[in-house]
Amino acid sequence: MKAVAAVPRSIADYQGRSVEELFARTVEAKRALGNNVMVLGHNYQRDEVIEHADFRGDSLLLAKLAAQHADRPNIVFCGVHFMAETADILSRSSQTVILPDMAAGCSMADMAAIEQVDECWDQLGRILPVEETVLPAVYVNSAAVLKAFCGEHGGITCTSSNARAVMEWAWARREKILFFPDEHLGRNTANKMGLPRERMIVWDPYLPNGGNSADAIRKARLILWKGHCSVHQMFQPAHVDYFRKKHPDIKVIVHPECHEDVVNKADLVGSTEFIIRTVSAAPAGTAWAVGTELNLVNRLKKEQTDKHVHFLSSTVCQCATMFRIDAPHLCWAMENLADGHVVNHIVVPEDDKAWAKVALDRMMAIS
Ligand code: 13P
Numbered sequence: 001m002k003a004v005a006a007v008p009r010s011i012a013d014y015q016g017r018s019v020e021e022l023f024a025r026t027v028e029a030k031r032a033l034g035n036n037v038m039v040l041g042h043n044y045q046r047d048e049v050i051e052h053a054d055f056r057g058d059s060l061l062l063a064k065l066a067a068q069h070a071d072r073p074n075i076v077f078c079g080v081h082f083m084a085e086t087a088d089i090l091s092r093s094s095q096t097v098i099l100p101d102m103a104a105g106c107s108m109a110d111m112a113a114i115e116q117v118d119e120c121w122d123q124l125g126r127i128l129p130v131e132e133t134v135l136p137a138v139y140v141n142s143a144a145v146l147k148a149f150c151g152e153h154g155g156i157t158c159t160s161s162n163a164r165a166v167m168e169w170a171w172a173r174r175e176k177i178l179f180f181p182d183e184h185l186g187r188n189t190a191n192k193m194g195l196p197r198e199r200m201i202v203w204d205p206y207l208p209n210g211g212n213s214a215d216a217i218r219k220a221r222l223i224l225w226k227g228h229c230s231v232h233q234m235f236q237p238a239h240v241d242y243f244r245k246k247h248p249d250i251k252v253i254v255h256p257e258c259h260e261d262v263v264n265k266a267d268l269v270g271s272t273e274f275i276i277r278t279v280s281a282a283p284a285g286t287a288w289a290v291g292t293e294l295n296l297v298n299r300l301k302k303e304q305t306d307k308h309v310h311f312l313s314s315t316v317c318q319c320a321t322m323f324r325i326d327a328p329h330l331c332w333a334m335e336n337l338a339d340g341h342v343v344n345h346i347v348v349p350e351d352d353k354a355w356a357k358v359a360l361d362r363m364m365a366i367s
Pocket residue numbers: 043057058059060141159160161229255257270271272273
């Protein structure tokens with residue numbers, strides 16, 4: 001019988017090992033754990049990680065899977081911190097969520113702090129009856145405490161695949177939406193819904209009243225937090241022009257976190273799952289320029305050999321934090337779990353959890 005380590009293994013012992021060795025050890029740890037573990041992998045994860053995932057998907061699909069698989073006591077989440085928090089909120093209290101590297105955050109999520117959102121709410125409250133007129137809608141790319149803020153104030157969460165349905169839900173209830181932290185997902189969705197530009201304002205958390213006059217705030221129907229994804233902002237309209245000129249029949253497909261100037265020039269826009277599904281289902285011989293994270297596009301290139309798949313940008317747009325989950329971290333987390341040691345346990349505080357679940361459940365009900 002295998003000896004069980006008395007103390008958790010150290011990550012330092014995993015660095016520098018060959019990919020082949022780590023692959024074999026991760027497979028063995030997973031086999032030993034059997035139905036005691038479920039490995040979830042976001043579409044942006046590296047190949048050496050995603051190959052161990054029981055399920056891969058976008059943030060909505062992974063959140064649903066975490067909520068549905070109550071039979072798996074442990075969820076190893078290969079993604080970023082906010083996704084693992086969402087899994088913890090939606091799974092049972094008896095389940096344990098593990099993020100193989102705690103440094104796998106999201107720079108966009110860091111662009112809205114609860115103190116700033118509280119301050120924004122107070123400032124709006126000095127101009128209008130905020131609780132009756134403004135509905136807070138937060139992109140899941142955010143800390144649990146912000147989801148809790150939305151739950152407590154009648155608000156809701158959204159993902160890139162249901163932002164439109166969420167905005168419809170929100171405007172059916174209140175006159176205005178405070179959408180955070182991604183300005184671009186909010187604007188692109190509202191553009192598609194036909195909201196005139198003069199009814200959208202941007203809230204800069206570092207300026208009084210977000211940099212807006214009281215009159216502009218009263219007239220606005222959509223208040224967009226000034227936040228963005230550092231990966232998707234790299235795609236430029238010129239990249240679309242370049243591909244259209246070079247391959248006149250090419251289809252351009254992008255993620256809604258891209259700037260509107262890119263989205264407006266694209267043929268299709270949608271979540272990572274939508275992008276994968278669309279390109280995979282396209283006829284052989286078709287050409288695609290894809291505007292989202294590099295790992296996803298490289299995998300599409302490899303898997304869809306009968307199509308011509310191009311990365312939309314000329315520079316490397318990789319999510320540096322998603323990339324932190326690598327073969328050594330995954331193997332380390334899995335072998336420790338097989339030994340009975342939980343490392344990097346994601347625990348959302350109970351107070352935040354209850355209200356955040358309210359906001360997530362509202363979203364789940366309309367997704
Ligand atoms: P998806 O929900 O489309 O997978 O996007 C998550 C994300 O972080 C994109 O940058």
